[in-house]
Amino acid sequence: MNDWNLSVEQAVEFIEWCIERGITTFDHADIYGGDHRNEALFGEALKLEPSLREKIEIVTKCAISVPNARNPHIKTRFFNTDKEYILTQVNDSLDKLQCGYIDILLIHMFDLLIDPRELNETLLQLQSEGKVKYFGLSNHSPLEFDTLQKYSDINFVTHQFMLNPLGIQNYQNGTMTHCLKEGISPMIWSPLAGGRIFKPTSAVEENMHNVLEAIRQEQGLEHLDEVIYKWIFKHSSNPVIVLGTGNKERIERAIKSAEGPELTKEQWYKILVEAGYTLW
Amino acid sequence: MNDWNLSVEQAVEFIEWCIERGITTFDHADIYGGDHRNEALFGEALKLEPSLREKIEIVTKCAISVPNARNPHIKTRFFNTDKEYILTQVNDSLDKLQCGYIDILLIHMFDLLIDPRELNETLLQLQSEGKVKYFGLSNHSPLEFDTLQKYSDINFVTHQFMLNPLGIQNYQNGTMTHCLKEGISPMIWSPLAGGRIFKPTSAVEENMHNVLEAIRQEQGLEHLDEVIYKWIFKHSSNPVIVLGTGNKERIERAIKSAEGPELTKEQWYKILVEAGYTLW
């Protein structure tokens, strides 16, 4: 939310506006905005209006090491799931968020050096201390997910990864099917491909724009983003969308997209195939 | 069988000819011949000679939506595993086949929008109604197969997919090994690559033709197709072959290929490597 240049008062207003519309989950990460800065603004809002906390769910993430106040000398980004590191990051997140607990903590990336037994201990400790209620993963392959779940006494409740009509690798590599298999509702980030779908700059993007626009007209929808939201929502794993925007009209269209007529199967497959999926 | 321009009487004769030679499984799909047309001819034969039914096993498939009488307006082919749709397709197949039950129903392609719990309900209903005895999948990846099996109370009895010396992707992507793991005998379609092996039109096809021809001579076999059938049969999962031909000589050679001397391991690997498999 830092990118949106909100004051603390505006942040409170925005959070309340979301809650009124049924959006109660807010997605953070230690690195968003740089070194807990987004969490800090959100925490200021919670401090100003403490009654908000019990009305919302806070998701945050850690495991990506980038240069920050504690570790200014990092040159290469890497992943870290050591117990000490995760506990430190969660404590910092709780400090910045100015609240006593996180609802869902996600391991932000698969750490190839992870010790799955140590991770299990770390998560159990965070849960028993009341610092984190639920846990999930982000950007893991099916095998990586299964490996960590095998050693974890706690069932992961979600898997957050990228999906949009310009980036369907998580359909192609089986990650979406894996969610279905494990009964997990994925959290989808970058549903609009950073806006590239609306302002195409290549033939591929132009083609997808036209495909979506034709379906928008068929469905009588107001805006292209509704076609995309409906395309994501239609999967049986019940995906939820992570909106990286403060644009209230866009948020309202996302809410609206979860209701009303779904895309037809033919429309849904048309988008998938035009996105490059090989059906045959 | 429509493609072969058989009369109903000729179809009866052909089916009886097959049964006499121990071929008792007949492979159909709702879309073969276009909108149940192949099933309809087969059904006419069963009506003319009802005693055939108990001597054979009928396989049919559904899940691919193409334009047909019920849905003339489809422009993009897509997959559909909704309960209502599958029940309709099976009822139509039973009508056209003019018989009371299907032996094995295959889900023709993996429907990315599938609800595995709904599929389970659908298959249980079809089984309890006596309309279908057994079930299987076709053209699924190992993960897709495992996902549907996990939610299915009924064990799938087969997996039908393509394999031939010009198309070994189901060795490369693990599908053949997955059959071994799950104890499933695959049904192999397109074993002769649509005849391309016999009339090569590229350097790759020419090379495979020569490799197979050399092995045919080493083994003293009559025809190239016997080399291919023996190559497919040699896998420990006990594959069966789906013959898309009414050519009686070819069928007799396929039967003969299941018996007699197998290819040597060296011959078998020679074909695999020349087909592009990376052993090292």
Added chain:
Amino acid sequence: MNDWNLSVEQAVEFIEWCIERGITTFDHADIYGGDHRNEALFGEALKLEPSLREKIEIVTKCAISVPNARNPHIKTRFFNTDKEYILTQVNDSLDKLQCGYIDILLIHMFDLLIDPRELNETLLQLQSEGKVKYFGLSNHSPLEFDTLQKYSDINFVTHQFMLNPLGIQNYQNGTMTHCLKEGISPMIWSPLAGGRIFKPTSAVEENMHNVLEAIRQEQGLEHLDEVIYKWIFKHSSNPVIVLGTGNKERIERAIKSAEGPELTKEQWYKILVEAGYTLW
């Protein structure tokens, strides 16, 4: 060891030298040196100094058929896991090694024609006859490993495959993560990429050389190979390294690398990324 031109006396001396330094596992294969020749030299050493046998563990492998005394006419290399073949190869290995048992027998490659139930019988027989104590696989994919393990009453104790900073495919294809999942310590062959890292002949190799050299200096290590050994050792699956060298200085550095300061996470990931791994 044949390649190193050792006399039997020198081989005894070398084995004793290794044992004194805590290296007690010796890696063989029926085909190393050609037709059991490496095993034969090792066996001569054991005959000359029988007390060595109980101080060491012998690993050997079979399943790759190449032309040899028994089968001189093989033109195409292939894999063979027939019971009769494995029993013959193990008996030949025991003859050449001049000892009563093998500690760990590895199936050298995945035989696409394998009958997993027959393999299970073969391994049980070898174990009950006292000819082999433990079993493992080499160069299998995760699915291939799981398939054979599913049918095996004996738990495989290791998986041997290639890994080095110029060849990270077993990180990319999930094999390293699979070891973590199954709790297996991998045995890593070709850790130094056949020496190519030390004498780069391409821009890719030159770049990796420079990356490793910079880390060597940061860590104050004596030689590049120590950086590589430490990079391999850092994975949580506790990899062990197969040294294909008689160079005593190199062996001593490998031993030293298992102790002392580890690479930092940042250094470890730097090597992985420069090796071509896509983190994002």
